[in-house]
Amino acid sequence: MDRIDKHILRLLQQDARQSTADIADKVGLSASPCARRIKRLEESGIIANYRASLNKGRIGIGMTVFVEVSLNNHQASSIDDFEQAVQDMDEVISCHVVSGAYDYLLEVVSHDLAGYESFTRKLQRLENVKDIHTHLAIRQVKGGSELPIFSPSHSQ
Structure with missing residues (x-):
């Protein structure tokens, strides 16, 4: 390039x-x-x-929530089941495997608090989910940014 x-x-x-x-x-x-x-x-x-790129407010999305999820076990089949369930949840707009105190970080959108509560119940019903910690986004400072284009010496 x-x-x-x-x-x-x-x-x-x-x-x-x-x-x-x-x-x-x-x-x-x-x-x-x-x-x-x-x-x-x-x-x-x-x-x-x-x-x-859609305007969240104009399409009725009033909340963005970050959800930390810990699993009960880390067997391949349990991980696959959880990740497939997350793939099927429209509210989850991004999901990352992370290191540290929890296993996944989800970015979740909802119309309102009642919609988020409904989502949380779906998540809690998953067999392998041990803990859920919610962080409500108050205001977005930066988002939808362009990806940096690094020089070839930074590429893999």
Whole structure:
């Protein structure tokens, strides 16, 4: 990845609806070479997908909650069952395996407190869930940020 590829990636993260001609103009290429670069970035998996960023408030999401989850055991089948259950819960918008005092950190959204309580009951019904700790997000300071594009010396 050279500096032009990185510039293209930054521009696409800012607004993926830009035309190839607009991107090409901003990076100093003609449209055809720019389109080839974008296609190569897509085919290599660097560009994973394109999506719209939605306004939570406008679609009725009033709460964001971070939930720490500890499991009773760490057998492969229990982990698989928990992770599949989380995949099937629409309220969970991200789930991370973490180190430390708990096993998973979930980011959960809900219309309101009653909706979150309903979600919590689903989570508590899972066999392998030992403990749940909830942190209500009061205000988002930063979010939906563009990913940094590191130099090749930082890549794996």
